[in-house]
Amino acid sequence: MSGSLSGKVAVVTGAGRGIGDAISGRLIADGAKVFALDKMLPDEPRERVTYIETDVTDPASVGAAFKAVDDKAGQVDILVSNAGIQRVGLVGKISFADFSSVIATHLHGLFLCASEVVPRMVERGAGGAIVSIASTAAFVGLPGRGPYCAAKAGILGLTRALSLEVATAGIRVNAVAPGFTRTKFIEQGLKDGSLQEDWMVARVPMKRLARTEEIAEAVRFLAGDESSYMTGQTVVVDGGWIVQGIPEAPTWLQTSAS
Numbered sequence: 001m002s003g004s005l006s007g008k009v010a011v012v013t014g015a016g017r018g019i020g021d022a023i024s025g026r027l028i029a030d031g032a033k034v035f036a037l038d039k040m041l042p043d044e045p046r047e048r049v050t051y052i053e054t055d056v057t058d059p060a061s062v063g064a065a066f067k068a069v070d071d072k073a074g075q076v077d078i079l080v081s082n083a084g085i086q087r088v089g090l091v092g093k094i095s096f097a098d099f100s101s102v103i104a105t106h107l108h109g110l111f112l113c114a115s116e117v118v119p120r121m122v123e124r125g126a127g128g129a130i131v132s133i134a135s136t137a138a139f140v141g142l143p144g145r146g147p148y149c150a151a152k153a154g155i156l157g158l159t160r161a162l163s164l165e166v167a168t169a170g171i172r173v174n175a176v177a178p179g180f181t182r183t184k185f186i187e188q189g190l191k192d193g194s195l196q197e198d199w200m201v202a203r204v205p206m207k208r209l210a211r212t213e214e215i216a217e218a219v220r221f222l223a224g225d226e227s228s229y230m231t232g233q234t235v236v237v238d239g240g241w242i243v244q245g246i247p248e249a250p251t252w253l254q255t256s257a258s
């Protein structure tokens, strides 16, 4: 397999479907060997991806998964911490169990996987790249999504701190913050009524949701030598959502209307 990631080994969590699956596809396309860690194995597994049933909230499960990667590949060059869940509810009503499960999946998941890969990367001495999937929710408040906003903001904090800890070892730690992306994750919100496609799209300056491949492209950039001097950063991929101050701006102030 040729490509600029040829010879690299990547671990992608939550890669059984959605954004994680697209990330696996993108890394494979450039020659990486990919291990997909997910608590659910996919109905249609990708060729050239090794799936390992893993719960990223469970230290023992994560430890066993990385042991399996050691046995099969003997190295890890890239970690993409992507596994995620959503639980919607107001503070005062949402249960501690639901709050904790969101924090555990996103934030503990990153911590546990990074705790496995950092010592391996340092010992091998060949550097590495860690990329986390955050969200625009890391920067703004979304009512009913307190656990999710807290978890995603926490990911950015850990990304910055870890980037400093491992900089001299040549390990870069960055994050991608997607906006609304068409996956089962969003479909769940459409089904329970906490999201509605018309107002979601209306609020995006580019007037559409993201495709999973567009998120994967940013991850691919941060995972490879193309971003060799970037660390501790977050790349927002949201069609302009987060920088928009006045959604109601008149159409004559938009190029497409002129």
Ligand SMILES: NC(=O)c1ccc[n+]([C@@H]2O[C@H](COP(=O)([O-])OP(=O)(O)OC[C@H]3O[C@@H](n4cnc5c(N)ncnc54)[C@H](O)[C@@H]3O)[C@@H](O)[C@H]2O)c1
Pocket (backbone or CB within 6 Å): 013, 014, 015, 016, 017, 018, 019, 020, 037, 038, 039, 040, 054, 055, 056, 057, 082, 083, 084, 085, 105, 133, 134, 135, 136, 177, 178, 179, 180, 181, 182, 183, 184, 185, 186
């Ligand atoms: N879809 C969006 O609009 C959007 C926007 C911003 C950020 N994100 C983030 O992108 C990431 C991927 O989201 P998606 O839209 O592809 O969601 P998805 O629900 O389609 O996929 C999530 C995957 O994570 C896996 N997973 C969940 N809990 C796990 C656990 N404990 N251990 C291992 N695997 C686990 C699931 O089995 C699933 O395969 C998440 O971190 C999500 O928060 C998504």
